[in-house]
Amino acid sequence: GAGVSQTPSNKVTEKGKYVELRCDPISGHTALYWYRQSLGQGPEFLIYFQGTGAADDSGLPNDRFFAVRPEGSVSTLKIQRTERGDSAVYLCASSLGGLAGVDTQYFGPGTRLTVL
Amino acid sequence: AQTVTQSQPEMSVQEAETVTLSCTYDTSESDYYLFWYKQPPSRQMILVIRQEAYKQQNATENRFSVNFQKAAKSFSLKISDSQLGDAAMYFCAVTISNFGNEKLTFGTGTRLTIIP
Numbered sequence: 001g002a003g004v005s006q007t008p009s010n011k012v013t014e015k016g017k018y019v020e021l022r023c024d025p026i027s028g029h030t031a032l033y034w035y036r037q038s039l040g041q042g043p044e045f046l047i048y049f050q051g052t053g054a055a056d057d058s059g060l061p062n063d064r065f066f067a068v069r070p071e072g073s074v075s076t077l078k079i080q081r082t083e084r085g086d087s088a089v090y091l092c093a094s095s096l097g098g099l100a101g102v103d104t105q106y107f108g109p110g111t112r113l114t115v116l
Numbered sequence: 117a118q119t120v121t122q123s124q125p126e127m128s129v130q131e132a133e134t135v136t137l138s139c140t141y142d143t144s145e146s147d148y149y150l151f152w153y154k155q156p157p158s159r160q161m162i163l164v165i166r167q168e169a170y171k172q173q174n175a176t177e178n179r180f181s182v183n184f185q186k187a188a189k190s191f192s193l194k195i196s197d198s199q200l201g202d203a204a205m206y207f208c209a210v211t212i213s214n215f216g217n218e219k220l221t222f223g224t225g226t227r228l229t230i231i232p
Contacts, residue, residue, distance in 0.1 A: 033219060042120075042207050042222030043161070056217050089159060095218065101168075102149040102213050105220065107161035 002026075004108035006092050012114045013082055021077040021111045023092030031097030032075050033105060034067060037089040046090075049075060050097055082115045089113075118143045118210045122223035129198045130231050136183075137193045137226045139208030148212045150184070151220065152193045155205040164206070167191065195228075203230045 005024045013019050025032050030051050035043035045059040049069045057067070064082075069075040079086055089110040095103035119142045129135035141150065152164040167175045167184050174182050179199075183192045195202055205227050209220040 031216065031218070035220075040224070042209075042224050043220070045219040045221070048217050048219055050216050056219065059219070091159075091161065093161070097216055102211060102218050104163055104166065105218070106163075107153075110159045112159075 004092055004094055004106055006090075006108040006111050008111060009109065010112045010114070012116065014116050015082060015084060017082050017115075019079050019082055019113065021079075021090050021113070023075045023077070023094075023108060025073065025075070025092070025094030026106055027073075029094035029096055029106075030072065031095045031103065031105075032069060033093045033095075034075070034077050035091040035093065037091055037110070039088070043091050046077070079113075082113075084115050087113055087115045118145075118148070118212065118221040120208050120210055120221055120223035122208055122226050124226045125224070126227045126229070128229040128231055129195075131198055131200060133198055134194060134196045135198055135228065137195075137206050137208075137228070139191045139193070139223060141189050141191060141208070141210045143189075143210060143212065145212045148210055149218075150182075150191045151209045151211075152180070152182070152191075153207045153209060153222075154202075155207060155225070156203075161207070165193065198230050200230050200232065203228060 032049040034046040037043040048056040052072045064080045067077045091110045093105040093107045150167045153161045205225045208223045
């Protein structure tokens with residue numbers, strides 16, 4: 001596609017429910033990142049994929065959060081037993097993923113998650 | 117670990133005037149990269165400008181330029197001839213190149229208002 005897309009745009013759920021957030025990166029981008037942006041804050045890193053593998057998941061806040069990228073393209077961020085503190089905008093970004101220099105990350109429009 | 121500080125939560129500028137947004141950062145690495153991203157109400161982060169730390173020359177992109185002071189760990193953004201479309205949140209970010217893992221560390225942002 002022309003850019004990074006994320007679905008849904010908005011998600012409202014109840015405390016304790018399970019949610020899945022989807023990211024469709026730019027075609028050909030091997031690197032994919034998830035960030036979380038709480039109200040009034042800058043985005044915070046959650047997890048990084050290179051191809052199909054999660055190369056760095058050090059930003060995931062706890063084991064209720066999990067992400068996959070089974071075919072090296074689309075990624076899904078999964079949150080179990082949601083809590084009100086999980087309410088935030090979840091941003092996805094992709095980049096070429098080369099090892100020379102630093103590639104620009106292109107961001108999607110984000111998913112706004114609201115946990116009631 | 118990297119840290120980024122943006123000490124100006126809000127700034128305003130008259131249309132067609134010049135404004136400078138401040139950013140300071142901290143890193144123990146010698147090879148790092150700095151970015152300014154713009155986030156309009158649509159939530160999508162858009163790259164404004166980037167600077168490689170090893171380059172002494174300040175980056176410029178049309179009306180946008182940076183003042184990179186490596187010793188002071190300062191990376192300010194200057195917007196010339198401000199336009200209404202420049203109104204947005206602006207985030208400063210830093211990353212290091214770590215075998216492909218280029219996760220960004222962001223500041224808390226500066227909200228820029230353009231006064232017609």
